[in-house]
Amino acid sequence: MHILTTVVGERTGHWTDLFAALCDQPGVTLTVLARDVPANAARELDRLSRTRPGFRHHVPRDHPIGAQRPDVVHVIGDGTYPIIRQTLRWRDRYWPGTPVTLHPGQPGSPRIPTLVPLFERYAGQQVDHAFPSTPAALEALRAGGYRGPATIVPPGVDTGRFTPSPVPRPTHRRFTAGFVDRLAPHTGVRDLLAAAERIDCDVLLVGDGPLAPQVDLAATRRPGRVHRQGWSRDTELPDLLARMDVLVLPTTGVARRRVLPWTPAPLAEQAGRTLVGAMAGGIPVIGSDTGGTPYLLGPAGLVFPAGNVAALTDRLARLRDDPQLADDLAAAGRARAASGFCWTRIAASLGAVWRQLVAQPRTGLDDLLGGPREVQPATEREAAVH
Template identity: 55%
Template sequence: MHVLTTVVGKRTEHWTDLFDVLCEQPDVTLTVLAADVSPVTRRELARLARVHPRLRYHVVPHLLGEGRTGHMASVLFRLPAGHDVTATRPDILHVIGEAAYLSTWQTLRLRRRCWAGVPTTLYAAQNVVTRFPVPFPRIERQSYLAVNHAFPVTPAALNVLRIKGYHGPATIVPLGTDTRVFRPMVTGMADRRFTVGFVGRFEPHKGVADLLRAAELIDCDVLLVGDGSLTSEVERAAMRRPGRVVRHRWVGHDELPVLLNGMDVLVMPSVEVVQRNVVPWIGIPLREQFGRVLVEAMACGVPVVGSDVGEIPYVVGDAGLIFPAGDVPALAARLARLRDEPALTADLGARGLRRAGAEFGWDRVADTLCTVWRDLRVPTRSPQTPPTEAGHTTREAIAR
């Protein structure tokens, strides 16, 4: 089964973990078409191509791009005429990108011109119903008509698809983690002070300032991994509390598990904001669409605390604690409870470890994707054919 998948944008490193696992499926040959991706993604694709003979990849030039507009929706492939990605007809076309993305429109146009009739599946993570400016709504409608099966990452993402007009089959498939890499480790720091961790962008909507204030209220250590516009605020906090606030720059997958295992709890204190990076007169609510680092921490046996924004409560489940977004005293109370109740901390860590392995491992995700793809190879279903009522239960079940 030859699967051709497209992926665009700077924050694409985690998809290479999925590609790695997909290539371990005995019947899968994978071709990756990428644009405007990070240097880390390029290096990982090159490494995977050396490891897996059945993986090919093409990082092609792009027009516009996330760097100019601030949004992945604007990325356009610049595929040279006669590029050899079109030479071989795939069995499945999988688009990692929302229905309204320009790259999705390009990919579906390429299918019409070069691989007419190839079954197509679409990743979807939008958890807010957003009305985009012209020409994005038309692209979105056309995409929904062309897609044979959708893979929303959460129930909220599935609900957005339905509200916006996608009526075809769908299977909820969460973002995953490589449980072979992210796992509990002995760090040799058993006598350290209680340490609260954060991994992500240092931006206002990530709640970094709230975390720093809460940690200071209960006098605990903080380990932050990342970068962003609030880096200077993080550095000021480190100067104010020397040795108690430590910051690491972005690290790769080989280093992040060690840092996660050095935390007593990982916090995702996000708040909801309105962004205006498509056009200034249209505000787009920005809520956490998933929170992949929560799963990575759970896979390491680290308990998690998250705000009640977006999909954080769905991902956390019973493996952590939730607090009202922006409520610093409430966050401090949750952290103090974990510090003072070791039995609770150990129980939540064990719950997270089980949850990560049972629901969020990339191997589970790959199995679900491949099951749907193998079924789609049988030409019995057309795009936008609503499933039977009995079929809803299976196709819209959470991949477990």
Template identity: 50%
Template sequence: MHVLTTVVGSRTEHWTDLFDILCERPGVRLTVLAADVSPRTRREFARLARRHPAFEARTLPHWLGEGRSGHMASVLVRFGGRPGPAIPPPDVVHVIGEAAYLSTWQALRLCRRRWPGVPTTLYAAQNVVTRFPMPFPLLERHAYRSVDMILPITPAARDVLRAKGYRGAAPIVPLGVDDRIFRPPPSRRVGYQPFTVGFVGRFEHHKGVLDLLRASELVDCDVLLVGDGSLTAEIDLAAARRPGRVRRHAWVGHAELPGLLGEMSVFALPSVEVVQRNVLPWVGIPLREQFGRVLVEAMACGVPVVGSDVGEVPYVMGDAGLVFAAGDVAALAGRLAALRDDPALAQDLSARGLTRVRTHFTWQRVAERLCQVWDGLCDGGSAATAGTGTPNGRITAVAVEEASTR
């Protein structure tokens, strides 16, 4: 089975672990077409190509990128750029991108022109019913009519699809973590001193980073923040006020992140909901946590988690984390204090988190589910029944040729 995947934007690097897992499955071939990706993604593509002889990727040029518009929906790919080797006809096409994205419309048009009749599946993560300006609603409806199946990552994302009129099959296929990399260190002891609350992500207002700093002062605990963003200066001021108690660490790759997570007594994701206006000033787009992938990474490392009640944070944590009302600093401080003062509770949440990840959120399980869906479609199963069969076990690695983007 030859699977062709399209993906755009700087966050493409988050998918490379899945591509790696897919390439280890025998019997399938994977081809990735990517555009507007980060240098780190290009390096990951090159690493995968060295690791998997059958893997190739094509980094395509683009007319309009995420950096200029502020949103991945407006990325416009130059599929007619410098020609490369012909792409072998795929057995199935999987588009990683929302239905309203310009790049999704382009990918579906490419499939219709070059490989008519090939089954197509589409990723979906939007957990807020957002009414985009024209022409995006038209693109969205076109995608709903064109694809054989949409794969939402959460129940809320599926509810949004239904609210917007999609009536096709929509099995939930969540995001995952590579548990070969993210795993508890052999010597980890939950509740060790000094008690340290950690955060990994963008230092932006909607992530609740400043709330976390205030809560840490109330609890009088250490803080370890990993990432970067517009609030970096304020974090540095907090570190100056509490010398040695607040640490800021730059972004790191997957290989280094488990070590930093292992230094945390508890991981917190105190997100709040905001309205984003960086595409068109008169169009407000609610920004709500669509998944919270780093929660899964922390749980996979045996770190107890605390999260706000925004978006999909409670869904991802399940019974493995403590929830508090978004923006309530005192409530967040209370959850942190509970974990500091009750090692048995911290140990219980750590164990629950490991079980939840291994049951639902490893890339191995996600890859198996995707193979079930794709095998069902390739075998001629209807959209309603695809994904109920047994995976054939192998996925062909993606051929990657990098074209010039300038």
């Protein structure tokens, strides 16, 4: 089974572990089309080309697109990205009738924001099956007009790389709250800084963005207690997480407007890649109640109302003052990551749907799959990776 995957170049590094897991699936060959890939991700793609006989990576403009017909076209991203719209046009021109699946990401930011719904609608009409990461992501996909089958597939983690630190926590280290995200208003970084100051704990922030000057000002006001580091490589993230006593995802969410009617469509954290990595590494996690965060946390983390600094302060204080609670959450997070978020299980779930698509004609696909397969939240039925 030959899968042709397109991915936005700058985000390719998020998916290389999945590409490796897919190539380890029996009978799967994978071609990845991506341009403008960052150097670190490009090196990983080259490594996969050497170590996985079924893996190929091409830059779209250099690749003879129609040379080999894929069995499935898999799109990673959303319809606002030019490479994705171009891929759909290639499908129509070179491989008509080939099934298309979609792993939607965060909405893009085209120059004309009012065209976003049109792009989403166009992409949704071409998709035979979608793989949103959480029920909230599925809801956003439905709001964009998609009405086809869907299977919830959560973000993955390399459970061999993200593991609890073998080095015991230094007894002299102050309680440290960690943050890995864009330093922007919608990620809630200001709420975390305020809560950390209230309970007088340290903060380690990894990322960059428009609020970086405010973070630096907070570090000046609390010398030695607020630490900021720019974006780091994925390979460095496990060591950074090991310096944290808790990872906090305090996203508040933002909204964008649609064309008709002028109603807001909420945008919130859906991927939670770092959150899943922290869970696998035995780091307790706290998240706001926006987007897919509560679904990803399940019983393995603490949730607070988005934007409520007092509630976030309470959750931080509970973890700081109750070592048993921290240990229990760390253990629950490790178990949840191992059972539900490892890339091997995710690759197997994707492969199962692709084989169904290949085995059946495109017409009548909804009847075959019993309509949209909206997997229930973790408390009832974990995503299809189980």
